Amino acid sequence: MKKLGIIGGLGPMATAYFMQRIIELTDAASDQENIEMVVYNCPSIPDRTGYILGRNKENPLPKILELAHELERQNVDYIAIPCITAHYFHPDIAKAVFVPVGNGIKETAEYLVSAGVQKVGIMATDGTVQMHLFDSVFKDFDIQCVYPDVECQKLVMSIIYDDVKAGRKVNMEEFYTVKEQLFEAGAEVIILGCTELSILKRDYDVGPRVLDIIDVLAADCVNKCAVARPECQSLITK
Template identity: 45%
Template sequence: METNKTVGVIGGLGPMATVYFYDMIVRLTDAKSDQEHIDMIITNRATTPDRTNYIIGKSPNSPVEVLIKDAKKLEQYGTDFLVITCNTAHYFYGQIAGSVNIPVINIIEETVKYAKQKGHKKLGILATTGNIQTKLYQNMCEKYDIDYLVLDNEKQDHIMDIIYKDIKSGKSADMDKFNSVIKHLKENNCDGAILGCTELSILKNDNDLDNEFYIDSLEVLARKTINSCGKTAK
């Protein structure tokens, strides 16, 4: 008898990114009927403390206990592996993965591996300040021998405004700010930009950005999830 794999999704980090991830999985799965789609259990723990605020010392509230609790609950539900729909939360990846006996897919590693496979030589890293300060993408680029560029403080503030003041606040992204950052990346010989925050994946979708220059971490994770369930991605 065929056994279908069930994926556990640690979500709510933010809620709209989790909705978008679920939507993407459904749209990208090559399925002709309901039964050919993926079995998923999603926690949408929107009250999880902010990852960046904790990492950069703005808040004493660590999200790690909440993340581990949800990981364990998803494992108890009988999921076969876990995904975390937040790049910055991967600062706690080791603790989360170590708390369960099922695999946890690493969005940072999968995104950089994908960029390497696509032949990218130098990547601009667009992510939260918490992600940048903890060098999640920088370290992974070094592991896979890819050059990278990190933004200066002013441009990093632009990206944080887009993530927090625009998208997390339910508004449209300020594309003038975004495009000025992209211009800077291209002027510095970047042949790709990692959208290393799930809110930036929403920006890509809303503005129909191309797949050649923009490497969407959430889409990479969605495709990896589909394949890990033994299904084919469109």
């Protein structure tokens, strides 16, 4: 059994749900067969999207690196970051520590290849979209990405920031509008590419052909640190 380190709080509810999914996807018959986790729930880390897009000058990387080094001192075997926008900093984080750092975007690409998916629709933050975090990895796996138009991307950001992060009820009609537009653009599967959208999937019916990246992150952690349940192979909604 290996020890997992989590850089969390980005946001806090997504971190709590990430831990829940890890437990649910672990094939454990007793407490002792579950993964030991060291979790830093640090919501004070500056907003990743705002920094990446130049809307604020507070760089989140120093605090993230501080937590990564602290986890290293805690002798964790693997580090996970349940925030996709923060994957913009993944190369810097991975180089700063000796402990392997999970890459949820790469893991998602590998899962899509195994499922025979070649074209996906991306719902994510403006930072993730504008920095092409998914495209930069998916192109190496021959997976094409399609994105919402300007107005639908505004709906995605509103769902993430005005609804989920603010603890408000989500307008699911807006979600379905974006989803339908991505399907019309040829997407075979919709990627929930922000862990705040994972909370939406937890609380609402998102319908078929949706892949939640927090499920991919959780399954990756279980496969690296413990014994996985069969559900780890069937993450796309039916």
